[in-house]
Amino acid sequence: xxxxxxxxxxxxWMAIFVIVPLCLVVGYSLVNPxxxxxxxxxxxxxxxxxxxxxxxxxxxxxTAVCLLIGxxxxxxxxxxxxxxxxxxxxxxMLPMWMNFLLRTYAWMSLLENTGIINTLLAxxxxxxxxxxxxxxxxxxxxMINTPGAVVLGMVYNYLPFMILPIYTxxxxxxxxxxxAAEDLGANGVQVFRKIIFPLSLxxxxxxxxxxxxxxxxxxxxxxxLGGGMTLLLGDLIEMQFYGNAYNPYLxxxxxxxxMVIVLICMAVMNHFxxxxxxxVYF
Amino acid sequence: xxxxxxxxxxxxxxxxxxxxxxxxxxxxFSFNSSKSRTVWTGFSLQWYVELFDDSRILSALATTLExxxxxxxxxxxxxxxxxxxxxxxxxxxxxxxMAINNIPMTNADIITGVSLMLLFVFAIGAFNSTxxxxxxxTLKLGFATxxxxxxxxxxxxxxxxxxxxxxxxxxxxxxxxxxxGATPWQAFLKVVLPEIQPGVLNGAxxxxxxxxxxFVISYFTAGSSTSTLxxxxxxxxxxxxxxxxxxxxxxxxxVVLSLLAIVNIRSARQEKAAAARAAKLxxxx
Numbered sequence: 001x002x003x004x005x006x007x008x009x010x011x012x013w014m015a016i017f018v019i020v021p022l023c024l025v026v027g028y029s030l031v032n033p034x035x036x037x038x039x040x041x042x043x044x045x046x047x048x049x050x051x052x053x054x055x056x057x058x059x060x061x062x063t064a065v066c067l068l069i070g071x072x073x074x075x076x077x078x079x080x081x082x083x084x085x086x087x088x089x090x091x092x093m094l095p096m097w098m099n100f101l102l103r104t105y106a107w108m109s110l111l112e113n114t115g116i117i118n119t120l121l122a123x124x125x126x127x128x129x130x131x132x133x134x135x136x137x138x139x140x141x142x143m144i145n146t147p148g149a150v151v152l153g154m155v156y157n158y159l160p161f162m163i164l165p166i167y168t169x170x171x172x173x174x175x176x177x178x179x180a181a182e183d184l185g186a187n188g189v190q191v192f193r194k195i196i197f198p199l200s201l202x203x204x205x206x207x208x209x210x211x212x213x214x215x216x217x218x219x220x221x222x223x224x225l226g227g228g229m230t231l232l233l234g235d236l237i238e239m240q241f242y243g244n245a246y247n248p249y250l251x252x253x254x255x256x257x258x259m260v261i262v263l264i265c266m267a268v269m270n271h272f273x274x275x276x277x278x279x280v281y282f
Numbered sequence: 283x284x285x286x287x288x289x290x291x292x293x294x295x296x297x298x299x300x301x302x303x304x305x306x307x308x309x310x311f312s313f314n315s316s317k318s319r320t321v322w323t324g325f326s327l328q329w330y331v332e333l334f335d336d337s338r339i340l341s342a343l344a345t346t347l348e349x350x351x352x353x354x355x356x357x358x359x360x361x362x363x364x365x366x367x368x369x370x371x372x373x374x375x376x377x378x379x380m381a382i383n384n385i386p387m388t389n390a391d392i393i394t395g396v397s398l399m400l401l402f403v404f405a406i407g408a409f410n411s412t413x414x415x416x417x418x419x420t421l422k423l424g425f426a427t428x429x430x431x432x433x434x435x436x437x438x439x440x441x442x443x444x445x446x447x448x449x450x451x452x453x454x455x456x457x458x459x460x461x462x463g464a465t466p467w468q469a470f471l472k473v474v475l476p477e478i479q480p481g482v483l484n485g486a487x488x489x490x491x492x493x494x495x496x497f498v499i500s501y502f503t504a505g506s507s508t509s510t511l512x513x514x515x516x517x518x519x520x521x522x523x524x525x526x527x528x529x530x531x532x533x534x535x536x537v538v539l540s541l542l543a544i545v546n547i548r549s550a551r552q553e554k555a556a557a558a559r560a561a562k563l564x565x566x567x
Contacts, residue, residue, distance in 0.1 A: 007367020
């Protein structure tokens with residue numbers, strides 16, 4: 001018996017449940033409800049360009065914020081001792097294992113108009129102070145149901161995806177390389193700019209992909225924290241498969257375009273990052 | 283390397299607060315005695331009591347456990363077989379298989395969910411209009427499609443945790459077993475399986491956690507009559523917000539935490555054992 005044949009059941013499985021569904025997405029995107037070949041679905045996409053724009057804008061902002069927070073955090077963790085390092089990494093990863101709906105829900109009670117942050121600010125007299133100074137009649141800061149809340153939800157949910165790959169790469173840098181640079185007269189800033197940062201780029205790239213893809217395709221975060229005010233690509237796709245706007249043909253076209261854009265991003269990333277494996281699990 | 287200064291430490295602490303404050307608030311208010319999610323009125327376990335009286339939650343919990351356990355069993359068996367198969371393939375077909383294997387992991391969840399939904403709707407439609415009319419059986423989205431979807435996204439994780447263990451195996455040991463008269467099946471059970479067992483177990487636990495945690499793919503493949511815990515949470519946050527969700531979150535957090543602790547303690551122990559074995563071998567040599 002040749003052992004490679006053991007893979008046959010799964011190869012068949014992949015063909016049915018991975019390849020065929022993706023082919024169906026392509027197929028559905030190219031036909032109309034009557035089953036005729038058409039490009040109508042892609043033409044219809046143009047009316048949703050604002051949704052594409054919003055999705056990509058918010059996802060890019062969230063990715064940028066994750067990078068701005070995540071990079072220094074990963075760098076600082078890598079400079080701690082082995083004990084603190086391990087605890088810090090586990091602590092960074094733990095929240096990720098809580099369902100993202102629950103993590104997002106947690107922010108709902110914080111951000112609501114009568115939520116914890118606003119209650120706290122009111123009790124501290126912040127609103128009285130502002131009202132006295134500016135003559136306004138503020139009783140709360142509107143935070144929930146804004147695009148800002150959606151970005152916050154993305155950052156909160158996906159920040160560990162940015163920290164982990166960057167940390168993994170920085171931590172692997174040979175300390176002798178850094179010592180050599182220091183021996184040759186480089187100062188701290190130069191060591192960072194010429195050694196650590198270039199060597200950490202693969203981690204940065206995989207972090208960017210791992211934050212950007214779920215951010216651009218989310219639909220639950222925008223529903224929970226955006227209150228349906230901010231329509232994202234994920235919401236648009238979801239609407240085509242559930243609810244009144246039922247139109248799987250258009251939904252497939254949107255999914256396909258999103259997938260292609262994401263694939264292009266991934267290809268560009270891999271081209272630069274030489275296929276660095278992003279370690280998702282600690 | 284130089285140690286962190288005050289500013290770096292502060293940054294780390296602030297990030298921790300950012301990550302944990304919402305979770306702490308969530309957990310604290312699961313013990314609140316009033317319905318308010320913002321004002322603390324006293325300690326009570328009433329939301330836990332109500333949670334366990336809620337038949338929808340309980341049936342969703344049952345569905346989640348059933349689908350996760352079944353998906354874990356199927357994906358562990360299929361995935362381990364596939365990993366052994368991939369390992370014994372030549373390089374070219376193996377690369378192709380691994381690339382396809384990675385698709386469900388790299389694709390956005392919503393794409394996997396939607397594409398599987400299309401497959402199921404398409405297949406069910408085809409069945410109902412032909413064979414179904416002959417036999418009088420009408421199929422629809424439900425537990426079966428949910429399970430198929432879960433197996434599909436679980437297997438890649440099993441393969442990714444079994445393959446490295448196979449790579450670590452010494453192929454000579456299995457050949458020795460065969461030379462000494464073991465049947466291939468005996469050689470697998472007594473020699474190969476014990477070697478890769480840690481990878482298989484970690485893969486199984488990973489598959490289970492992934493299934494319990496999944497929302498998006500389940501949402502698209504479970505249909506309207508079947509509901510998992512995550513789906514129930516979603517509909518609760520949309521319709522009837524109550525501290526029951528907080529209680530549910532707390533319990534789910536504790537469960538996932540314990541599963542992870544098990545995985546990590548196991549792998550730490552294995553590392554230690556491997557290090558001890560290596561030290562012993564070196565001592566002999």
